[in-house]
Structure formats: structure tokens, C-alpha cells
Amino acid sequence: MSEYDVNKTPKKQVLSMQLDLSKFEKATEEEKKQQDVMSESTTFLKDGLRRLRKNRLAMASLIVLAIILVIIIVAPMVVPYSYDEILKVNGVRDKGAKNLAPFTYSVLEQEYIDAGNFRFPHIFGTDEQCRDYFIRVVYGTRVSLVVGFFASIIVLIIGLIYGSISGYAGGRTDLIMMRIVDMIYSLPDMLVIILLSVVLGSVLKFKGGSFLASIGANMISMFIVFGVLYWVGMARLIRAQILSIKENEYVLAAKSIGAKPGRIIRKHILPNCLSVIIISTALQIPSAIFTESYLSFVGLGVSAPMPSLGSLANAAREGLQSYPYKLVFPAVAICLVVLSLNLIGDGLRDAFDPKLSR
Amino acid sequence: MSENLIEVKNLKQYFPVRAGFKTLQLKAVDDVSFTVGKGETLGLVGESGCGKTTVGRSILHLYEPTAGQVFFEGEEITKKNIAEMRKKMQIVFQDPYSSLNPRMTVEDIIGEPLDVHKLYSNKKERRERILDLMETVGLNAEHATRYAHEFSGGQRQRIGIARALAVNPKFIVCDEPVSALDVSIQAQVINMFEELQEKLGVAYLFIAHDLLVVRHISKRIAVMYLGKIVEIADADELSDHPEHPYTQSLLSAVPIPDPKIARERQRIVLEGDVPSPLHMPTGCPFRTRCKYATEQCAKECPTLKDKGNNHLVACWNR
Ligand SMILES: Nc1ncnc2c1ncn2[C@@H]1O[C@H](COP(=O)(O)OP(=O)(O)O)[C@@H](O)[C@H]1O
Numbered sequence: 001m002s003e004y005d006v007n008k009t010p011k012k013q014v015l016s017m018q019l020d021l022s023k024f025e026k027a028t029e030e031e032k033k034q035q036d037v038m039s040e041s042t043t044f045l046k047d048g049l050r051r052l053r054k055n056r057l058a059m060a061s062l063i064v065l066a067i068i069l070v071i072i073i074v075a076p077m078v079v080p081y082s083y084d085e086i087l088k089v090n091g092v093r094d095k096g097a098k099n100l101a102p103f104t105y106s107v108l109e110q111e112y113i114d115a116g117n118f119r120f121p122h123i124f125g126t127d128e129q130c131r132d133y134f135i136r137v138v139y140g141t142r143v144s145l146v147v148g149f150f151a152s153i154i155v156l157i158i159g160l161i162y163g164s165i166s167g168y169a170g171g172r173t174d175l176i177m178m179r180i181v182d183m184i185y186s187l188p189d190m191l192v193i194i195l196l197s198v199v200l201g202s203v204l205k206f207k208g209g210s211f212l213a214s215i216g217a218n219m220i221s222m223f224i225v226f227g228v229l230y231w232v233g234m235a236r237l238i239r240a241q242i243l244s245i246k247e248n249e250y251v252l253a254a255k256s257i258g259a260k261p262g263r264i265i266r267k268h269i270l271p272n273c274l275s276v277i278i279i280s281t282a283l284q285i286p287s288a289i290f291t292e293s294y295l296s297f298v299g300l301g302v303s304a305p306m307p308s309l310g311s312l313a314n315a316a317r318e319g320l321q322s323y324p325y326k327l328v329f330p331a332v333a334i335c336l337v338v339l340s341l342n343l344i345g346d347g348l349r350d351a352f353d354p355k356l357s358r
Numbered sequence: 359m360s361e362n363l364i365e366v367k368n369l370k371q372y373f374p375v376r377a378g379f380k381t382l383q384l385k386a387v388d389d390v391s392f393t394v395g396k397g398e399t400l401g402l403v404g405e406s407g408c409g410k411t412t413v414g415r416s417i418l419h420l421y422e423p424t425a426g427q428v429f430f431e432g433e434e435i436t437k438k439n440i441a442e443m444r445k446k447m448q449i450v451f452q453d454p455y456s457s458l459n460p461r462m463t464v465e466d467i468i469g470e471p472l473d474v475h476k477l478y479s480n481k482k483e484r485r486e487r488i489l490d491l492m493e494t495v496g497l498n499a500e501h502a503t504r505y506a507h508e509f510s511g512g513q514r515q516r517i518g519i520a521r522a523l524a525v526n527p528k529f530i531v532c533d534e535p536v537s538a539l540d541v542s543i544q545a546q547v548i549n550m551f552e553e554l555q556e557k558l559g560v561a562y563l564f565i566a567h568d569l570l571v572v573r574h575i576s577k578r579i580a581v582m583y584l585g586k587i588v589e590i591a592d593a594d595e596l597s598d599h600p601e602h603p604y605t606q607s608l609l610s611a612v613p614i615p616d617p618k619i620a621r622e623r624q625r626i627v628l629e630g631d632v633p634s635p636l637h638m639p640t641g642c643p644f645r646t647r648c649k650y651a652t653e654q655c656a657k658e659c660p661t662l663k664d665k666g667n668n669h670l671v672a673c674w675n676r
């Protein structure tokens with residue numbers, strides 16, 4: 001085969017359209033280098049964050065959530081009342097501070113203020129046991145967020161390990177592991193949650209004063225319930241992700257290099273389904289908060305006097321006609337938290353979903 | 359002739375395929391034998407779907423072979439020694455897009471074999487080795503911290519080659535390494551393969567569906583059809599005197615740069631389609647499209663026979 005030679009092209013005829021090579025100059029090395037310039041390196045994270053910042057709804061939710069977080073962290077330091085203490089004026093129990101409306105004072109307090117002292121206002125009023133309602137709602141939000149966050153982490157850890165083993169192993173192992181998931185999935189979850197929290201609530205007894213006791217058996221049982229029940233959805237999701245990512249040739253390449261399965265899962269498969277993991281964990285938090293509120297509402301949540309948004313709403317039912325604001329505050333708090341978390345989760349999905357990007 | 363580096367003996371790779379309630383066997387590779395000498399290249403050509411990729415992957419035990427043996431320098435490759443063997447045999451994949459992890463930087467992709475086999479004693483040594491490899495394959499060292507998706511197809515394939523070279527292998531399976539690239543880039547990459555062979559003495563199993571590409575780089579060429587090798591010969595011998603009707607038709611499809619010769623040449627156009635590997639014809643797999651087919655072809659499958667000159671053909675009529 002004769003090779004094409006630049007210098008041996010026939011001479012240009014007068015009317016031919018052939019390019020006259022003598023008019024061209026060879027590119028120098030330097031000029032060739034200039035062609036090599038590549039676009040600014042953007043990592044997956046930077047790319048996603050940029051898209052997230054453009055999402056107004058998600059950013060607004062993020063701000064709302066940030067404000068809520070600041071309030072629940074700062075408020076207990078600023079507000080001089082405690083969530084489980086009856087209000088006192090000058091060391092005397094204030095029996096008149098019962099069911100006060102927002103920003104009002106009891107008779108005793110009014111006297112105290114008239115004497116020229118400063119009294120911190122009851123922003124949300126007080127409850128029927130003469131406790132400051134604002135600080136109770138703040139603590140309730142704290143509890144709900146903590147439950148939501150930890151429950152999601154428990155779900156994530158169990159689901160991640162189970163799902164990745166099942167998806168990576170494949171074959172019979174996968175079949176058996178997924179049938180177990182199907183069985184757990186088919187249980188009516190509310191029924192199981194109620195049964196488990198009743199049983200666990202009576203079985204789990206902690207010594208007074210210990211850290212676990214302060215959280216309360218109900219809270220612990222709630223974590224267990226979430227751990228036992230809700231990981232299945234996460235496990236399924238991660239398994240499906242891994243099954244599709246496993247087909248990529250870079251997994252085969254890692255195998256041909258001699259990488260062990262653990263390394264392949266850690267370095268190649270999980271980083272590529274990271275976006276899905278983050279998103280579904282973010283969406284898990286509001287659902288856990290919702291379940292916690294529900295359980296507390298029916299009386300199976302955190303134990304008194306520790307408030308939770310659900311139990312506050314439940315307690316407010318009794319005086320609903322006289323004091324409707326007592327239901328409104330925790331309900332609005334639940335709405336804000338759940339809605340903003342959901343919107344953030346959605347925003348994360350839009351920003352990081354590999355199917356939409358690239 | 360130089361000593362054999364790789365010897366493949368009666369390699370079979372069947373995949374179970376569910377068809378309704380039955381499980382059929384897909385004979386992707388059926389009784390394939392060949393050798394690759396030290397530092398030389400064996401070209402493997404055939405239509406898409408004839409089992410070339412599967413041969414390459416079975417040799418590396420990326421699929422567990424159904425039957426047959428593969429020897430590396432006389433030592434049989436088994437499950438036990440495969441971990442060691444992965445340092446001596448590597449693979450370059452066809453698709454430069456899906457074969458590089460999009461979440462890893464070039465440095466980490468090329469460094470992974472070094473990490474896995476612990477081929478360095480400190481971070482500095484690792485980095486030096488990576489930059490060295492990048493230079494070997496013609497990549498700009500400044501791009502070490504970039505992600506694979508920022509590169510063009512040709513550059514990505516170079517990254518893949520650098521990854522394969524990291525363990526200093528003696529044998530590399532090149533699975534259609536240029537067919538996903540632009541024609542203008544193909545020549546560059548092929549030349550690089552040749553240069554690397556001269557410099558490092560690696561042997562290749564060079565897979566392609568294009569005879570032209572393979573003829574350029576290979577010492578010997580094997581032609582595959584439906585999971586079987588139908589002809590093996592030295593590259594020049596095969597292109598000058600093709601014996602098997604299938605090879606002849608492949609060669610007649612190769613474009614000739616000179617229009618005068620091209621006009622005179624007769625193109626052999628094959629009739630019909632490649633049969634499904636799930637329902638192989640009896641006897642010789644090529645007989646359904648072969649104009650010389652006889653009764654004997656339907657009864658028995660021909661085996662490779664030496665026609666002299668190290669030219670092996672599997673055909674009853676040759
Ligand atoms: N993992 C697998 N499972 C089932 N069938 C497969 C698998 N890999 C390849 N095959 C089948 O084996 C045959 C040969 O495929 P392949 O080796 O990829 O061909 P080529 O590389 O020559 O195009 C094809 O029919 C293909 O469908």
C-alpha cells in the first residue's frame with residue numbers, strides 16, 4: 001500500500017479546486033500545544049453544587065431549614081425557661097401562668113414587670129401545666145430532627161451494606177437476599193411499628209440518669225423500628241443501582257487489574273451511585289420525621305416530659321376550641337421541616353442525578 | 359520461531375441464556391486453540407458478535423471458561439494463580455468511554471494497578487511512575503488530576519493503555535482498541551501500540567473487525583466465524599493467499615487505494631445473515647453462506663489443518 005504523502009500531491013491545475021499546499025504552513029509544536037487547552041476542570045461535586053445553587057426553591061428551603069436549625073440551637077441558650085419546668089416568678093411557682101396566649105403575661109408576672117424587672121416574653125404562650133410553650137416547640141423540633149436524622153443514617157448503613165452485597169454477589173445470593181427484603185416489605189409497616197414500640201417500650205428499661213434513659217426507651221425503640229423496617233427500600237434502591245453500574249466496563253477493568261470485590265464496591269461502584277444515596281437519604285429524613293410525629297401523636301413516641309412535635313400536637317387537641325394556636329405551632333413546625341427537607345432532597349436529585357447531567 | 363508466551367487449548371465459553379422456560383447454551387466461543395509468541399502480535403478478526411471479545415476475556419479469566427486451558431509461559435492459568443497472572447496479562451477495552459471510571463482522576467485510574475499490587479514504597483514513587491506512564495502513552499503530565507470525561511476518545515484510550523501498562527505486563531489483549539475512535543486518531547493509536555511493543559517487548563492479542571487494521575500490526579492473523587477459528591496464517595500469507603471462503607470474502611471487502619485495481623477486483627458478497635449463535639447450523643458453521651458447501655459440510659465440522667507454510671484452514675474443500 002502506498003502511503004499518502006503531503007509533499008507528493010500533484011501540481012495544482014489552473015481551474016481545479018485543489019488546495020494549493022504551498023500556501024499552507026506547518027503548525028509549529030507551540031501552536032499544536034494551544035489546541036490542547038482544555039476546559040476548566042470541574043469536579044462532579046462542583047458541578048452539582050452549581051446546579052443546586054440555581055434551584056431557587058431548594059435554596060429557599062435551605063435557608064428556612066438553616067433558620068430553624070439556628071433557632072433550635074440558640075433558643076435554649078437565650079430563653080430562660082426550661083421545657084419541663086413550671087414557670088416561677090422570684091422562685092415562687094406561678095400557678096396563674098396557665099394556657100396563656102402568645103406574648104401575654106400572668107398576673108404575677110405583670111406585677112413583677114411593673115416592679116421594674118425584665119421578664120422574657122412567652123412567644124408562643126404557655127401550656128396547661130404552666131410551661132413556656134415556645135421552648136417546648138423548640139425542643140420538640142429538636143427531637144424530631146434528631147430522630148429523622150439518626151433514623152435515616154441507620155437506614156442508610158443497613159441498606160447500603162445489604163444492598164451492595166446483594167447486588168454485587170448476584171445469582172443465588174441475590175435471589176435469597178431479595179426474597180427476605182420482599183417479606184419485610186410486605187409487612188404492614190404501621191402495624192409493626194406500633195407492635196414493636198409497645199413491646200420494646202416495655203422490654204427496654206434503662207437505669208435512671210444514664211444517657212440512654214434520658215433519651216427514653218420509646219426513642220430507642222423508634223430507632224430500632226426504623227432500622228428493622230425501613231432499610232429495605234434503601235437496600236432495593238442500592239441493589240438496583242449496583243446492578244446497572246456493575247455492567248460498566250470500568251468494573252471489568254478493575255477486575256482485570258486484580259482488584260478485590262471490596263475495593264471494587266468501594267472505589268468504583270459506590271462513588272458512582274453516591275448521588276442516588278445522598279438524595280434518598282435526604283428524602284428519608286422527612287419521612288422518618290413524619291413517622292415519628294405520627295407515633296408520638298398516638299402516644300408511642302418519645303416519653304414525657306420530653307416533647308416532640310407529634311406529642312405536642314396531640315396534647316393540643318384537648319383544648320382545641322379555646323386554644324387553637326397550641327395546635328398551630330407544632331403543626332406549622334412539622335410542615336416547615338418536612339417540606340423544606342423534601343424540597344432540598346428534590347433539589348439534590350435534580351442537581352446530582354447522573355441521568356440529567358451529561 | 360520464538361517460544362510461545364500464551365497457549366490457548368480448546369477454549370470453550372458457553373453462556374446460559376434463558377429463552378422462555380428453557381435454558382439454552384450460547385456458544386460464544388467453541389473450541390478455539392492458538393498460540394501467541396513472545397513479543398509478537400496475533401491479530402484476531404471477525405464480524406461483530408462472533409466471539410472475539412469473549413475469547414480475550416476468557417483468556418484473562420474475566421469469564422470463567424466453560425472448558426479448555428490457557429497457558430502462560432507453560433504454566434496453566436487457574437483460579438489459584440490468577441491473582442499473580444493479572445500482573446503479567448492485561449486488557450485494553452473497546453469503549454474508551456465506559457472503561458474509565460467517571461469519578462476518578464487520571465492519576466487514580468493509572469495508579470490503581472499500582473495500589474492493588476503495592477508496586478511502590480512511597481507516594482513520591484507512585485507519582486513518578488504514573489507520570490512516567492503518562493509520558494509513555496503521550497499524555498500531558500499536567501492533566502494527571504483531571505477527570506476522564508474531560509478527555510477526547512483518543513486520549514481516553516491512551517489512559518486505558520497506560521493503566522494496562524502499569525504492571526509491566528508481558529501480554530495485552532487489545533479488544534478493538536481503535537474501533538471507537540475517529541479514523542484520523544486510529545493511526546496514531548495503532549502506531550503507539552507498535553512503538554510500545556518495540557520498546558517494552560509486550561505481546562498483543564489484537565482484536566479488530568477490520569482486516570486492514572490488523573494486517574498492519576500483526577505477525578499472524580486468526581479469522582473467527584461464529585465462535586470458531588476458521589483460518590490462521592502469517593499476516594502476508596493470509597492476505598495474499600486466503601484459503602477459507604470466509605476469509606476471501608473479508609479480504610474482498612478491504613478497500614484498495616488504487617482505483618484501477620479496485621475496479622478489476624471481484625467483490626465476494628456473502629448471502630444471508632450470520633446465523634444466531636443460539637441455533638448453530640450443523641457441521642461447518644459457515645456452510646449456510648458458503649457457495650462451495652457440500653453434503654459433507656452439513657455433516658461434520660472441519661478442524662484446522664496445516665496447508666504448509668504454517669497456514670491453517672478449517673474447510674473441507676481446501
Ligand atoms: N456475558 C454474556 N452473556 C451472554 N451472552 C454473551 C455474553 N457476552 C457475550 N455474549 C454473546 O456472545 C456472542 C459473542 O460476543 P462477543 O464476544 O462480544 O463478540 P465480538 O466481540 O466478536 O463482537 C454474542 O452473541 C453475544 O451476544
Ligand SMILES: [Mg+2]
Binds near residue numbers: 410452
Ligand atoms: Mg467485541
